Amino acid sequence: MNLKALSEAVGVSGDEGNVRALVLDTVQEHVDEVKVDALGNVLVLKRGTGRPSSTGPGSRRLRVMLDAHMDEVGLMVVGHDSDGFLRVRTVGGIDSRLLPGAILQVGSERIPGVIGVKPIHLLRGDEGQKVSKIDDLVVDIGARSKDEARKLAPLGTYAAFATQFRELGPTVSGKAFDDRAGCAVLVELLRGEPFDFDLHAVFAVQEEVGLRGARVAAYAVDPDCAFALEGTVADDIPKDKDVSPTTELGKGPAITVMDRSFIADRRLVRLLTDTAKELGIPYQFKQPNVGGTDSGAIHRAREGVPSVTVAVPCRYIHSPVSLLSLDDFENTVRLMREALSRISWHTLRRN
């Protein structure tokens, strides 16, 4: 499992080079073809061993796309203050409440930075009760002047959270599990024996800013069906009322039936749940209508692609640190591997 390396690699949307290099390095020896497309997606082919079936269109092997996005949420430098502080904006969805005090790595040189806040001693009135807006926050990289700040971190420089991967026993913590958890699951699947069908793995860019990479990747791959692999919201933290947790840690892979971006293909959902039941693999449904994933773009490619999203539940995503259960991770890999080994043209038949 290379979740540690994937988590610690830096790749805010639009700047995924570091993650891409790691992915290329990791998967190359296990696959038949690798290429990087115009937007920066990594497109991988692991050829199937099955005989082209006469039951499918064009007597060819089934084409299955597995997608995980490489990008993570972060910040971008948009200005410099006269005393050397950086002004920033978010890239992707970040709750401003989580930013004050965050430790960052700025630019390709990974310059350490912190989001400075006024110490509690100096707060006046109800200042301490208010959430600072992103406009009011600055990043401190220790620069002493505007010129020095500009030189170290010019406009457009990306900043990512600086969080080390840690093992906490049955769980692990780190940054960017959304979606390096999905990337790690995908890497595990590529490492194994080939399937009957042609496996097209896509490590996609720019999911967090609008599912952009997956959209063009799905067009290029032109698959018969697709699975988006994700690290998704687990909100099983204490709440005052017992209603609809999005997903819960330790209860197995989360299958999406419907979210804000798409409706999952029922045949693929059934394939996953039947497989899980048969083998006693725990699974859960993600609370419908929450969030969006690359499936939102993939299912609309060309003439349409039956799609589903399968995710490792992760607490505190889109924050400096997220946490997942290793059991959930292993069960996600296992469920995917077993479900994929059962897939065929027959799965996609309709009455």
Add this chain to the structure above:
Amino acid sequence: MRELIRKLVETYGPSGVEDQIRSVIRAEVEPLADELRVDPLGSLVVRKQGSGDGRRILLDAHMDEIGVMVTYVDEKGFARITHIGGVDPLNCVGGRVAFADGTRGVIGVEEKREDSGKVPEFAQLYLDVGAKSADECPVGVGDAAVFVRPFVAQGGRMISKAMDDRIGCALLIETLRRLEDTPHDVYFVFSVQEETSLSGARTSTFGIEPDLAIAIDVTTTGDTPEAHPMAVKLGQGPAVKVQDRGMIAHPAVRDLLVQRAKDAEIPYQLEVLEFGTTDAAAMQLVRAGVPAGCLSIPCRYVHTPSEMVDEGDVENSVRLLLEVLRAA
């Protein structure tokens, strides 16, 4: 046509679970089709061969309907729900819904709300299927349900759930039945997932590559008490869309509909819709672009369980579609 409409509106088919409604429509159109297929997302595509050197014309109506989906079942067997497509909690409380297997549920609302005079939020609604515990609850997370409301015809109007857009589906079927001679290759598309994302029409259009596309869907009216100002009225004829929030109708398509209505002395109205959009918005952006427009059936109480259309408007819409398909 009334019995066809009754059958279509009373069939189950929320976005993403269109198998049942597709079977019903398929049985109606299969004998009339030169070619029929179900595309990857589940839309039903029926081709009617043209007699000459006409164009490739796509006529679309979506077969999915709005509904609710179970998000959680609590210990006592009550289900929490979310909406599939645009559903207003205002129209939910006390309503009944049906699942794919016929299981019924009643929508309730939490009584202890901060402001019980306000319209509740979806999170404050729940579904009661009469279960005595979670174990006994016959429905689970991800199961989808549609509103239950019988079809009624009175005073020249028809009232039901899912007029949006089964009335469009009925129009396509009736047009296909009456279509005798056209120079055009006509593709009748019964699309999926309009209410959530317009995904079915978009992907079907990619496969068909039409020269011209027309969505047939309902539109709201401005003729009810204290309605939002809008020129469209029930019973004044089919509405030719000028624009809505998602698209501007291609002027050539708009003018074609208007001209053919004038030539055949079919009443029509022009429609500018300030809220919402239709499959035409997705279809016009497919591949290198498709000239697209929309023929709308005026409908009161859109997205409630009691959508009302006028029988004359429906008949005139069929006539207008047939006029559009005839030779120039």
